[in-house]
Amino acid sequence: MNELTVEATPENIQVITAFVDEQLEQYDCPMKAQAQIDIAIDELFGNIVRYAYHPEIGSATVQVEVVEEPLAVVITFIDQGKPYDPLAKEDPNVTLSAEEREVGGLGIYIVKKSMNAITYEYKDGRNILKIRKDF
């Protein structure tokens, strides 16, 4: 397993994405899965950047692990910010017209729909969000 700890700032979304992509490429991750994982990073690390420590700045750790049978990548996002379970939120209504629509809540919904598994726990003062994507 490899991990990287950075300050949870907007600039570091790209740093985390590059860190994860580098490892996915080593395992010949299909392009489509990699794009979906990159979207998940933008949504999940982006949420940490926007909410976890606001208005302070704190750090976040991202762990990447490739597992076998089935071949999959497991990515864990850890922060020590405010307790926040993104999975507790009700799914957005995706059948509204353009006029009625708001984009809030769609990010986590996209992640739920594109990953094979997503779990959340709050443990020892840390938000731990884990996603799994089968190759």
Next chain:
Amino acid sequence: MNIEKAENGTEVTLSLSGRLDTTTAPQLEETVQESLTGTEKLIMDFEKLEYLSSAGLRVLLTAHKALMKSGGQMEIRHVNEVIHEVFEVTGFLDVLNIV
């Protein structure tokens, strides 16, 4: 992300390449704002766009609404499989004009 802008009368085409995400969405928002005046048709060409996240959806929805309000229209072209799935699960296939 890179944005190429082409104007043809009241029609504006924005060709995006790279990734439309939290980092780059403000750049598209700014370009759209600059492109709205006098525009009847805004074409977003996604041929070279790798993917978009919800930050991108937000900008597209705002742009779509602005054009509807002014009697214009927005059209999205050349959507790849990953982007199509994002539009599909979020219901944006029914909201936006995707050709």
